[in-house]
Amino acid sequence: MTDEVRVYVEEAPSQRREVVAPTDMALSLMEVLKASGYDIQATCGGMALCGTCHVEVLAGPALDEPSDDELAMLESLPVMTQGSRLSCQIRITNRLDGLVVRLMPQGT
Amino acid sequence: MTNSISTDICIIGAGPVGLFAVFEAGLLKLRCHVVDALPQVGGQLSEIYPKKPIYDIPGFPDILAGDLVQNLMRQIEPFHPTFTLGERVERLAKLEDGSFQLFTTDGTEIFCKAIAIAGGLGSFEPRKPAVESLESYEGGRGVYYMVRDPETFRDKRIVIAGGGDSALDWTIFLADVAKEVTLVHRGTTFRGAADSAEKVQNLHEAGRARLVLSSNVTHVHGQDSLEAVTITANDGTAETLHVDAFIPLFGLTPKLGPIGEWGLELEDDAVKVNTLDYSTSVPGIFAIGDINTYPGKLKLILCGFHEAALMAQGAYKYMFPDKRYVLKYTTVNGVPTL
Ligand SMILES: Cc1cc2nc3c(=O)[nH]c(=O)nc-3n(C[C@H](O)[C@H](O)[C@H](O)COP(=O)(O)OP(=O)(O)OC[C@H]3O[C@@H](n4cnc5c(N)ncnc54)[C@H](O)[C@@H]3O)c2cc1C
Ligand code: FES
Numbered sequence: 001m002t003d004e005v006r007v008y009v010e011e012a013p014s015q016r017r018e019v020v021a022p023t024d025m026a027l028s029l030m031e032v033l034k035a036s037g038y039d040i041q042a043t044c045g046g047m048a049l050c051g052t053c054h055v056e057v058l059a060g061p062a063l064d065e066p067s068d069d070e071l072a073m074l075e076s077l078p079v080m081t082q083g084s085r086l087s088c089q090i091r092i093t094n095r096l097d098g099l100v101v102r103l104m105p106q107g108t
Numbered sequence: 109m110t111n112s113i114s115t116d117i118c119i120i121g122a123g124p125v126g127l128f129a130v131f132e133a134g135l136l137k138l139r140c141h142v143v144d145a146l147p148q149v150g151g152q153l154s155e156i157y158p159k160k161p162i163y164d165i166p167g168f169p170d171i172l173a174g175d176l177v178q179n180l181m182r183q184i185e186p187f188h189p190t191f192t193l194g195e196r197v198e199r200l201a202k203l204e205d206g207s208f209q210l211f212t213t214d215g216t217e218i219f220c221k222a223i224a225i226a227g228g229l230g231s232f233e234p235r236k237p238a239v240e241s242l243e244s245y246e247g248g249r250g251v252y253y254m255v256r257d258p259e260t261f262r263d264k265r266i267v268i269a270g271g272g273d274s275a276l277d278w279t280i281f282l283a284d285v286a287k288e289v290t291l292v293h294r295g296t297t298f299r300g301a302a303d304s305a306e307k308v309q310n311l312h313e314a315g316r317a318r319l320v321l322s323s324n325v326t327h328v329h330g331q332d333s334l335e336a337v338t339i340t341a342n343d344g345t346a347e348t349l350h351v352d353a354f355i356p357l358f359g360l361t362p363k364l365g366p367i368g369e370w371g372l373e374l375e376d377d378a379v380k381v382n383t384l385d386y387s388t389s390v391p392g393i394f395a396i397g398d399i400n401t402y403p404g405k406l407k408l409i410l411c412g413f414h415e416a417a418l419m420a421q422g423a424y425k426y427m428f429p430d431k432r433y434v435l436k437y438t439t440v441n442g443v444p445t446l
Binding site for chain 1: 362
């Protein structure tokens, strides 16, 4: 069993960057994306309260259902798609391997 | 009509740090005027997490963010600070005698002897939906991103868009004020406050507000001012509604904004300060709280409070270079009034 997973960030259509994330540090996807140099404000530090860590899941393994708090935040944003998630609410676990996400603009 | 105010220290930002700065300045008998882009005081505490408990305020094992803001307002009351809320400070000018003049988006001008920037992560700006030419109806021509004065909408036909608490709350409030209220929500349910959602549903059934679900406002129309909006349902059907105002409420997010253009030395979107007195690279302008940076900076309320105390001393020295100040405990004479 490895203690790393690979997630992919779609930076432009058909351009994906691989991000390797440790699974044994109880990190969220938001923290991993921030540490990988992506410009995410994460004003609320991961409490599902600011919406600035909004991503769209494009492909990959099925994730746990979002909590009511997460959905409430997503529904208050101007744009929400089928794959919309708050990356701070996604825990990095082995099951995440192969996930593909796209960052949503912070103003939306 | 310009509104002109004159004070000792103008504090930009009514977050916890800006509010407490009024207290520290007041102990030195300095008067303060506080400006914030938001219609309410409290900064991040009021806008993002009013109902969350904070555990690291000295002397309070736990306190709700909203309560901390209320306490700060009570604490600074003896100093009679004045406020300009709902206006962003846009520009500042240093005058020949070393004092300053500030200008807000709405034409208010403030003359002051020193400035304390307590702008946090920047001024809270609305998230705007991607609707073509929405901008051309801003500035009082029919598109509003926050409700500053509900009277603006008296007897008007309005459309509110959004699925969060503020969209629900303003629908309920404005149902009594406006002539017609329509709430447009992209989803089918509201997950925010359950009782607000129920109230809106009741208003809808009573014919006092209209609720349009699974839909978005997709177009705005009008000549000089807004005249109509198009509401498109997720299944593609569209209707055009004659309205006087469109209020998209999709939350606010802080942006550094104009502070970045005032010629202050910056580092990573924060204002560099000297930790001796939290002065910036421009004499007479100080920066405290989340907006500043220095080696070892922590973005905590606690640290901002400390910075406010030293800033007040620095501002006093800037205004009265010849006077000597002697520290007095508040326990000796109580809190002076201004
Ligand atoms: C979810 C969450 C939880 C937190 N938990 C804690 C905690 O437990 N303990 C802790 O110590 N800290 C916590 N923080 C951090 C704390 O909230 C900030 O450190 C604090 O709010 C900073 O206060 P401030 O007064 O410097 O700025 P802010 O609270 O950001 O207020 C700045 C104000 O300035 C206004 N402004 C900016 N520019 C302009 C302009 N040009 N014109 C007019 N107005 C302007 C803004 O609109 C804003 O209202 C938390 C933050 C969040 C988001
Ligand atoms: S970091 Fe604020 S919602 Fe995710």
